[in-house]
Amino acid sequence: MTARPARRTPAAVAAGALTLALALTGCAAEPPAPNPDPSASGPVLSEDQDTHVLGEVNAVLQAASESNDPTKLEARLTGPALAIRTSQLEVAKARGNADLVTDIPGEYQQLIVPTNDTWPRTSFAITVQTEELQTPRLLALEQASPRDPYRLWGWVQLASGITMPAFADAELGSENLAADDDSLLVSPQDAVNQYADVLTTGSGSAFKDTFEDDAFRQLLGSFAQTQKETLDQPNVDGTYTLEVTPTKDQPVKAVRTADGGAMVMAALTATETMTAVEGATLTPPTRSGKALLGDAEPTNKLVDGYSDMVALYVPPKGADAKVKLLGYSHIQTSVSTE
Amino acid sequence: MLRKLLGTVLIVLGLVAAGLGVASATVWRQSDTVVATATPQGDGALVVTDPGVLELVDDSVTVRATVPGDGKVTLAVGRDVDVAGWVGDEPYTRVTGLSDWESLAVAAGEPSASPSPAEGQDAGAAAEPAKPSGDDPAGNDMWVAQASGDGTVTLRWGDQPGRWSLLAAGVGDGAQAPTVELTWPRTVTTPWLWPGVIAGVVLVLAGLAVLLVRRRRRGTPAVPDQADEVVPPSDGAQPGEASPGRAEDRTADRAADRTELLAAAADQAPAIPDAAEQRSVPFVGRRSRRASDPSTTAEPPTATPSATPSASVWPATTGASPWPARPGAAPPAGEGAQGDGTQGDATAAPETAAIEVPPVGASAAEPPATTGATPRLTRRELRALEEEARRGAARPITGRLRALTGQIPVVGRGQQAAADQPAAPGAAPATTRAGRAAAWRATWGFDGGAPRPATPQDAPQDGDDPAAGTQDSTEGGSR
Known part of the structure; x- marks a missing residue:
C-alpha cells in the first residue's frame, strides 16, 4: 500500500520538473533586433562639438600668431583663410608687429551648423565684437571630407549697421546649398560672379541693379577714384585698373537662411594694376603692400593682389528684394612690380 | 490508499x-549583464556597428575593443552617416545585431554606397577595394565619444536620440581589426x-x-459512499429493519438523542410516530450530522440510515421545493404504516403527514411534516422535483406576494390542483388572492394549513395571518 505511491512519486516529480523546466527554458527571450531611431535631418555637429571645433581653430590661430609661424595654421585653416592668414603673418613678421593681423575673437554669438550628410560640409559662426569694438566676424569652416577636421575656410567683417538674416537654430541645423542651387533669386555662384562684375565695372555693370549699394563697393570705388586722380596727372600719365574675379578652385559656400534665402560666402581675387611714365616709381598704397614689397625696388608698375572675401545675402526666388552684402574682407596678399 | x-x-x-x-x-x-562579442571577419582594420546595435539591450553600453599585440586601437561613436563616411571604401566588419545572447552577428561591410564628392575624384580607383589605411579616427570632430589605447580600450556610451554607430579601428600599418565586446546592464526579472x-x-x-x-x-465509521449518489429508501434497502418493533426502538433511541438537542421537541419525541420523527429530521439537519458521532457510536448500525436522509433531505427542504406534495414522487414510507396508506392517495398526500402535526404544537411551525416522504427519493427524483419546482416558479406570481415572502413560494401545478380540490366547495378560486394564499400555505404546510383548506371557514382565517406563516417558512427555509 505504501509501496505504490513510493513507486509513482518519482515519476510524478520527474514529470512536474520536466514541465516546469520546459516552461522556464521556453521563456528565455530571443535577443532583440536593432531598432534604431528613424533617420532624421539634424545638425551634423552638436553645439558642444561646434564650440569645440571653434576653440581648436582659435587655439591654432593664437599659437600661429604668437610664434609668427604660418605652418601651424595648416592644422585648422584651409583655402582662402589659410592664404590670407599666412600672408598676414608674413606681413606681421616683416613689419615687426601684428597690427594688421585680423583679430578674430574666440567668443561666438551664433552658430550655424549644416545638416548635410555629404561632404564637404560648411559650418558658420558669428563672433562677438572685437576688443577694439570692430564689427563681428563671420567665420566659415569647412570639412572637406569625412577624415578631415573642420578648418577655417574664410572670414569676413560684417558690414556695420547690417541686419543679418535669421538662421535656423543650431539644434536644428541649416542646410548647405549647392553653388547652382535654383531656389534663390540668383544662384550662389551667379551671385558671386555678378558681384565680382559689379566690383570690377562699378556703376557700368549690367548686374548693378541686382545688388544693393554697399560699403565695399564704395570703398573700392573711392580708392580707385583716388588712384586714378593721382595717376591721371599729365606728368605721370599713369593708368589704374581694378579687376575682381571669383577665386579659382574655391567653390562658393552657401547656407540656407530661415526665410528660404541663402547666405553665400565666396573668395574673390582683386588685382590692381597701376602704371606710370618711365622713370616714375610707384609705391604700394597700403601698409601691407609696403611690407610685402619689402626691399624690392619700386618701379613704374605696380600690381597689388588682394584676397577678398564677401558674404552676400541672396533672397529666395521670387522675393522682391536685392542681393545684399553682409560683410567683406579686403586684404592685400601680394605685390608685384612687373 | x-x-x-x-x-x-x-x-x-x-x-x-x-x-x-x-x-x-x-x-x-540570469546574469546582470549581457556580454556579446564580435569577431572581425575578412580584411580590414575596422569594425562598425549598425545604428541601433549599441542600444540593443540597454541604453548604456560599455564597449571594449582588443587588438592582438600592443597595437593602437581607437573606439569612436558618431552618427551613422558620419561613421560610414569616415570608413568610406575601406573594407570593414559590420556588426548587425545579436546572433544570440553572447555573440554579435557580423557581416562583411559593403563599401559606402555614396562616397562623398570630395572623395569621388578617384572614381576609377574606387572600383577596386581600398586597402586598410590604418588611419586613426581619433580626434575627428564628428565623434560624439571616443577613446584610444594600446591593445585594449574601453568606452562607455549612453544612448542619445539619433542613429549612432560605433567605429572600432586598429591603427597603424598592417593593423588588424579589433575584437569588440559590448556589455549592457540588464534588468533581471524573476517572473517564476x-x-x-x-x-x-x-x-x-x-x-x-x-x-x-x-x-x-x-x-468516522464509514459513511457509505453511496450516500452521495442515492438517497436510499432506508428501510426498503434493509428489509430486516423494516419491522415495526425495530423501527420503534430506533425511534426511541433517536428521539432520546434529540431531546438533548431540542428541548422543544423533547416532549413530543416519544409520542410521535415515525412521521413526526422524520419531520424533525430536517430541522436538526446540521446538528444531527454533527451529533452523528455520539449517536453512531451508541448504535452503529442504525445510525447510518438516519444520518443519510438528514443529510440529503435538508437541501431539498431548504430549496423550498414542493416535492412533498407530489403524490407520484412520494413513495410509501416504509417505516410509517399510517403514512404508507395515506400517502398513496394523491389528494390526501399533503394532509396525511400533516394531520399529525397540530398536536406537535411548537414544532408545527417547523418545516413541512411531509418531509417524511423524503428518504425515499433518489437524487434523480429530487432533481426532477426541483425541475418541477422551477417550472412552478415560472408561473405568474404577483409581485406583491413575492415581496411579502422574500422568496418565491413555489406552487407546482399539480400541487395547486391538489390544494384546490379539497377547497373547491367554499374556498376562493385559485386565481384570487385568498385562493393563492391557501395554495401557498398548503404548499408550505404550516399552521395546520394543509388540512384546513378542506374546511372552508378556515381559509379566511389563515388569510388573516400570512405574515406569521411567511416568517416561519422563511425561517425554516433559511435554516
Missing part, C-alpha cells in the same frame, strides 16, 4: 514547484519566483488537505 497517493504526489509536486521557483530566482537567475512558490504552497496545502481529510474520514 488512492488519497494517500494523491496527497503525497501533490505535496511533492508543490515542493518541486516552489523549489524551481526559488531556483529560477537564485541559481538560475512567486508563481512557483505560490503554486507550490497551494499544491502542498492541497496535498495536506487530501491527506488530512482522508485521516479524518478514517476516524
Whole structure:
C-alpha cells in the first residue's frame, strides 16, 4: 500500500520538473533586433562639438600668431583663410608687429551648423565684437571630407549697421546649398560672379541693379577714384585698373537662411594694376603692400593682389528684394612690380 | 490508499514547484549583464556597428575593443552617416545585431554606397577595394565619444536620440581589426519566483488537505459512499429493519438523542410516530450530522440510515421545493404504516403527514411534516422535483406576494390542483388572492394549513395571518 505511491512519486516529480523546466527554458527571450531611431535631418555637429571645433581653430590661430609661424595654421585653416592668414603673418613678421593681423575673437554669438550628410560640409559662426569694438566676424569652416577636421575656410567683417538674416537654430541645423542651387533669386555662384562684375565695372555693370549699394563697393570705388586722380596727372600719365574675379578652385559656400534665402560666402581675387611714365616709381598704397614689397625696388608698375572675401545675402526666388552684402574682407596678399 | 497517493504526489509536486521557483530566482537567475562579442571577419582594420546595435539591450553600453599585440586601437561613436563616411571604401566588419545572447552577428561591410564628392575624384580607383589605411579616427570632430589605447580600450556610451554607430579601428600599418565586446546592464526579472512558490504552497496545502481529510474520514465509521449518489429508501434497502418493533426502538433511541438537542421537541419525541420523527429530521439537519458521532457510536448500525436522509433531505427542504406534495414522487414510507396508506392517495398526500402535526404544537411551525416522504427519493427524483419546482416558479406570481415572502413560494401545478380540490366547495378560486394564499400555505404546510383548506371557514382565517406563516417558512427555509 505504501509501496505504490513510493513507486509513482518519482515519476510524478520527474514529470512536474520536466514541465516546469520546459516552461522556464521556453521563456528565455530571443535577443532583440536593432531598432534604431528613424533617420532624421539634424545638425551634423552638436553645439558642444561646434564650440569645440571653434576653440581648436582659435587655439591654432593664437599659437600661429604668437610664434609668427604660418605652418601651424595648416592644422585648422584651409583655402582662402589659410592664404590670407599666412600672408598676414608674413606681413606681421616683416613689419615687426601684428597690427594688421585680423583679430578674430574666440567668443561666438551664433552658430550655424549644416545638416548635410555629404561632404564637404560648411559650418558658420558669428563672433562677438572685437576688443577694439570692430564689427563681428563671420567665420566659415569647412570639412572637406569625412577624415578631415573642420578648418577655417574664410572670414569676413560684417558690414556695420547690417541686419543679418535669421538662421535656423543650431539644434536644428541649416542646410548647405549647392553653388547652382535654383531656389534663390540668383544662384550662389551667379551671385558671386555678378558681384565680382559689379566690383570690377562699378556703376557700368549690367548686374548693378541686382545688388544693393554697399560699403565695399564704395570703398573700392573711392580708392580707385583716388588712384586714378593721382595717376591721371599729365606728368605721370599713369593708368589704374581694378579687376575682381571669383577665386579659382574655391567653390562658393552657401547656407540656407530661415526665410528660404541663402547666405553665400565666396573668395574673390582683386588685382590692381597701376602704371606710370618711365622713370616714375610707384609705391604700394597700403601698409601691407609696403611690407610685402619689402626691399624690392619700386618701379613704374605696380600690381597689388588682394584676397577678398564677401558674404552676400541672396533672397529666395521670387522675393522682391536685392542681393545684399553682409560683410567683406579686403586684404592685400601680394605685390608685384612687373 | 488512492488519497494517500494523491496527497503525497501533490505535496511533492508543490515542493518541486516552489523549489524551481526559488531556483529560477537564485541559481538560475540570469546574469546582470549581457556580454556579446564580435569577431572581425575578412580584411580590414575596422569594425562598425549598425545604428541601433549599441542600444540593443540597454541604453548604456560599455564597449571594449582588443587588438592582438600592443597595437593602437581607437573606439569612436558618431552618427551613422558620419561613421560610414569616415570608413568610406575601406573594407570593414559590420556588426548587425545579436546572433544570440553572447555573440554579435557580423557581416562583411559593403563599401559606402555614396562616397562623398570630395572623395569621388578617384572614381576609377574606387572600383577596386581600398586597402586598410590604418588611419586613426581619433580626434575627428564628428565623434560624439571616443577613446584610444594600446591593445585594449574601453568606452562607455549612453544612448542619445539619433542613429549612432560605433567605429572600432586598429591603427597603424598592417593593423588588424579589433575584437569588440559590448556589455549592457540588464534588468533581471524573476517572473517564476512567486508563481512557483505560490503554486507550490497551494499544491502542498492541497496535498495536506487530501491527506488530512482522508485521516479524518478514517476516524468516522464509514459513511457509505453511496450516500452521495442515492438517497436510499432506508428501510426498503434493509428489509430486516423494516419491522415495526425495530423501527420503534430506533425511534426511541433517536428521539432520546434529540431531546438533548431540542428541548422543544423533547416532549413530543416519544409520542410521535415515525412521521413526526422524520419531520424533525430536517430541522436538526446540521446538528444531527454533527451529533452523528455520539449517536453512531451508541448504535452503529442504525445510525447510518438516519444520518443519510438528514443529510440529503435538508437541501431539498431548504430549496423550498414542493416535492412533498407530489403524490407520484412520494413513495410509501416504509417505516410509517399510517403514512404508507395515506400517502398513496394523491389528494390526501399533503394532509396525511400533516394531520399529525397540530398536536406537535411548537414544532408545527417547523418545516413541512411531509418531509417524511423524503428518504425515499433518489437524487434523480429530487432533481426532477426541483425541475418541477422551477417550472412552478415560472408561473405568474404577483409581485406583491413575492415581496411579502422574500422568496418565491413555489406552487407546482399539480400541487395547486391538489390544494384546490379539497377547497373547491367554499374556498376562493385559485386565481384570487385568498385562493393563492391557501395554495401557498398548503404548499408550505404550516399552521395546520394543509388540512384546513378542506374546511372552508378556515381559509379566511389563515388569510388573516400570512405574515406569521411567511416568517416561519422563511425561517425554516433559511435554516
